Amino acid sequence: MEDCIFCKIIKGEIPCSKVYEDSNVLAFLDIGPVNHGHTLVIPKEHHKELKDIPDELLKNVIVAVKKISSAVKSGVSCDGISLNMSNGEEAGQVVPHAHVHIIPRVKGDGLKLWPQNTYEDGEMDKVCGKIVTFLNE
Ligand code: 5GP
Numbered sequence: 692m693e694d695c696i697f698c699k700i701i702k703g704e705i706p707c708s709k710v711y712e713d714s715n716v717l718a719f720l721d722i723g724p725v726n727h728g729h730t731l732v733i734p735k736e737h738h739k740e741l742k743d744i745p746d747e748l749l750k751n752v753i754v755a756v757k758k759i760s761s762a763v764k765s766g767v768s769c770d771g772i773s774l775n776m777s778n779g780e781e782a783g784q785v786v787p788h789a790h791v792h793i794i795p796r797v798k799g800d801g802l803k804l805w806p807q808n809t810y811e812d813g814e815m816d817k818v819c820g821k822i823v824t825f826l827n828e
Pocket residue numbers: 696705707708719720721722723724731776777783784785786787
């Protein structure tokens with residue numbers, strides 16, 4: 692897509708610190724890292740969100756995420772890795788080209804994951820049922 696910043700990175704129009712590339716996938720350092728080594732993994736084809744990525748391509752992306760996560764962990768000697776993928780503006784997606792964040796974690800780095808809510812009695816099964824309905828369609 693012409694005005695997509697990540698497509699411009701893929702085309703080499705915007706520079707990046709490239710970590711990994713194959714015919715389907717590109718990975719590069721995030722310009723605003725949680726911790727050094729924070730890497731973005733993207734499909735080279737422009738798709739906005741997870742749901743838009745064809746399954747075969749998605750397999751390539753997730754396998755690359757696995758491989759790169761190990762290299763990041765060894766490369767920056769962090770304690771662990773968090774993965775994040777925001778889908779949709781409301782979920783915090785700023786760049787509308789699907790991407791997985793590989794975030795090196797160190798003890799006490801202050802990254803908060805999410806607040807935890809609760810269910811009323813019986814509510815959990817109802818919510819579960821609603822989701823399962825769509826899987827069985
Ligand atoms: P999102 O908030 O959409 O999940 O994440 C987008 C990420 O892209 C942000 O963490 C941001 O720092 C990163 N980013 C935005 N523009 C650029 C850029 O031009 N180069 C690089 N390397 N990262 C970018």
